[in-house]
Amino acid sequence: MRAGDGARRRLTSPIFLGVLPFAAGAVVWTILVRAYHISPVFLPPLESVPAALRSMFIEQRVATDILISSLRVAAGFAVAVLLATPLGVLMGYSFRISQIFEPVVGFIRYMPVPVFIPLCLLWFGSGDLEKVIVIFLGAFFQLTLMVQDAAGGVRQDFYEAAVMLGAPRRALIFRILWPAALPQIFDSYRVCIGWAWTYLIVAEIVGATAGIGYYIIKAQRYLLVSQIFAAMAIIGLLGMTTDLLFGAGHNLLFPWAKKKRSFLT
Amino acid sequence: MPDLRFSRAAASKQAIRIRQLYKTYDAHKEKIAALENLSCDIAEGEFAVILGPSGCGKSTLVRIIAGLEQPSSGTILVNGSRDSAPGKTCSMVFQSYTSFPWLSVLDNIAFAMRYTSTKTKHERRTRAQELARMVGLENFENAWINELSGGMKQRVSIASALATESRILIMDEPFGALDSQTRMAMQEQLLTITEKTGKTVVFVTHDIEEALVLGDRIYVCTSRPARILAEMDVALPRPRTPEMRNRKIFVEMKYEIFHLLRDHVYAQILETHRARR
Numbered sequence: 001m002r003a004g005d006g007a008r009r010r011l012t013s014p015i016f017l018g019v020l021p022f023a024a025g026a027v028v029w030t031i032l033v034r035a036y037h038i039s040p041v042f043l044p045p046l047e048s049v050p051a052a053l054r055s056m057f058i059e060q061r062v063a064t065d066i067l068i069s070s071l072r073v074a075a076g077f078a079v080a081v082l083l084a085t086p087l088g089v090l091m092g093y094s095f096r097i098s099q100i101f102e103p104v105v106g107f108i109r110y111m112p113v114p115v116f117i118p119l120c121l122l123w124f125g126s127g128d129l130e131k132v133i134v135i136f137l138g139a140f141f142q143l144t145l146m147v148q149d150a151a152g153g154v155r156q157d158f159y160e161a162a163v164m165l166g167a168p169r170r171a172l173i174f175r176i177l178w179p180a181a182l183p184q185i186f187d188s189y190r191v192c193i194g195w196a197w198t199y200l201i202v203a204e205i206v207g208a209t210a211g212i213g214y215y216i217i218k219a220q221r222y223l224l225v226s227q228i229f230a231a232m233a234i235i236g237l238l239g240m241t242t243d244l245l246f247g248a249g250h251n252l253l254f255p256w257a258k259k260k261r262s263f264l265t
Numbered sequence: 266m267p268d269l270r271f272s273r274a275a276a277s278k279q280a281i282r283i284r285q286l287y288k289t290y291d292a293h294k295e296k297i298a299a300l301e302n303l304s305c306d307i308a309e310g311e312f313a314v315i316l317g318p319s320g321c322g323k324s325t326l327v328r329i330i331a332g333l334e335q336p337s338s339g340t341i342l343v344n345g346s347r348d349s350a351p352g353k354t355c356s357m358v359f360q361s362y363t364s365f366p367w368l369s370v371l372d373n374i375a376f377a378m379r380y381t382s383t384k385t386k387h388e389r390r391t392r393a394q395e396l397a398r399m400v401g402l403e404n405f406e407n408a409w410i411n412e413l414s415g416g417m418k419q420r421v422s423i424a425s426a427l428a429t430e431s432r433i434l435i436m437d438e439p440f441g442a443l444d445s446q447t448r449m450a451m452q453e454q455l456l457t458i459t460e461k462t463g464k465t466v467v468f469v470t471h472d473i474e475e476a477l478v479l480g481d482r483i484y485v486c487t488s489r490p491a492r493i494l495a496e497m498d499v500a501l502p503r504p505r506t507p508e509m510r511n512r513k514i515f516v517e518m519k520y521e522i523f524h525l526l527r528d529h530v531y532a533q534i535l536e537t538h539r540a541r542r
């Protein structure tokens with residue numbers, strides 16, 4: 001054991017590495033504010049963001065908005081998962097079924113989510129239902145194609161092997177396709193829930209009476225820029241937590257499919 | 266006179282009977298003839314080896330026997346029946362490792378029994394453990410497939426196939442991707458297993474020595490489209506041992522097959538090379 005080994009290990013620890021870019025961002029931010037005397041209306045000093053956070057939680061009950069936004073995302077995403085998963089699996093399983101749905105799904109998929117918002121506001125008002133539907137529309141079509149891709153990518157010789165082991169055709173979806181494709185399907189959930197957050201914020205900024213997006217637009221109206229940044233930090237943290245949970249879930253649910261470290265690392 | 270006490274080639278009942286089998290694939294614009302007028306009989310309890318160069322149509326042949334592929338014309342009887350539904354009469358070990366990575370070794374071995382046996386869950390588990398022991402995986406019952414080496418993966422596949430209790434075991438170049446030491450160990454283990462279970466085995470290989478070490482009878486194929494060029498009995502006694510590679514019969518047959526292949530197959534390969542150039 002050489003001197004400095006401990007220090008080196010600390011320098012390459014995942015937490016240290018992960019914090020590095022944040023620290024770099026903070027340094028750049030502080031330099032910009034201090035050296036160029038930027039007006040706090042454009043870029044408030046970094047220290048004001050935690051203070052804003054505190055007042056948001058204590059005086060303005062932002063926790064309720066966080067909860068509302070989270071529930072909206074969860075609801076819209078859950079409906080999308082519940083409908084896109086069976087449809088995507090069937091499309092990946094059967095060429096016929098994919099021929100029916102692929103064109104329409106591909107057609108709608110390319111419509112940017114904001115396009116749905118005016119109609120949804122018109123039809124469903126500006127409450128929770130409209131948010132959930134916007135999230136659903138944004139997530140469902142993308143997710144369907146991702147699930148189809150996962151289901152269609154299952155190794156064909158697994159089916160042949162199963163059939164040779166006596167499995168009837170009807171058992172193949174549940175015994176082979178589903179378990180074989182599930183890790184990749186789960187990964188597409190992970191990607192998709194990130195998008196769902198984006199759609200929600202867009203919908204809340206365009207028209208809402210509660211939620212984080214609404215909070216941001218309100219802060220902008222009163223030029224409370226540090227609150228905008230604080231809200232952004234909240235969204236980032238929520239996203240990161242979701243992603244960590246999905247990653248942990250992946251390892252827990254699919255211990256057989258642990259991701260290997262790349263050769264290059 | 267070789268000791269034929271253990272030879273199962275003597276059994277005369279047919280397990281597989283193939284007559285004038287043709288198979289043509291429609292690939293893009295051209296038609297590929299994989300089998301052309303192929304006929305042969307494989308006796309019950311026989312260890313039959315299909316030997317031929319890569320791409321000659323060996324997989325096509327055994328996939329038709331297995332019921333995974335339909336012939337273009339010709340007849341094929343498996344256990345006297347024309348019913349070709351896959352998984353009914355034959356089990357199969359593929360060259361590509363086909364054990365299911367989402368199941369443990371033991372669950373892989375037990376997979377077939379859910380469909381092919383009336384055993385209780387507990388009995389199925391006991392039987393799977395028995396099979397795991399038979400292929401030497403008793404210490405890896407709970408391992409994931411992706412944690413195993415190639416040889417071990419194939420042992421799982423063999424045990425899974427044995428669990429079906431079907432009388433015919435098809436093996437399509439099962440050891441083709443293994444290094445030569447592992448391959449020899451696997452050959453020895455396969456011999457022990459098949460000599461014990463008495464199954465009919467249809468074993469595909471392009472390796473002459475492997476064919477001689479394992480087989481009761483070798484069916485030498487022409488290059489594509491495949492026909493049976495020659496059928497040869499391997500007059501080596503059972504149980505087979507690795508030392509038999511030194512026997513006069515072994516060496517003589519090895520060269521006989523080598524010359525046969527050189528005259529009919531290599532010549533053809535060289536011909537096409539020349540034609541291309």
Ligand SMILES: Nc1ncnc2c1ncn2[C@@H]1O[C@H](COP(=O)(O)OP(=O)(O)O)[C@@H](O)[C@H]1O
Nearest residue numbers: 290292297299318319320321322323324325326
């Ligand atoms: N599904 C298929 N479609 C078209 N051509 C095929 C197909 N399967 C095999 N072939 C062709 O048939 C020939 C014989 O293939 P195969 O039976 O796999 O040979 P072997 O197992 O002896 O290497 C090859 O030329 C191969 O390209």
Ligand SMILES: [Mg+2]
Nearest residue numbers: 323324437438
């Ligand atoms: Mg082959």
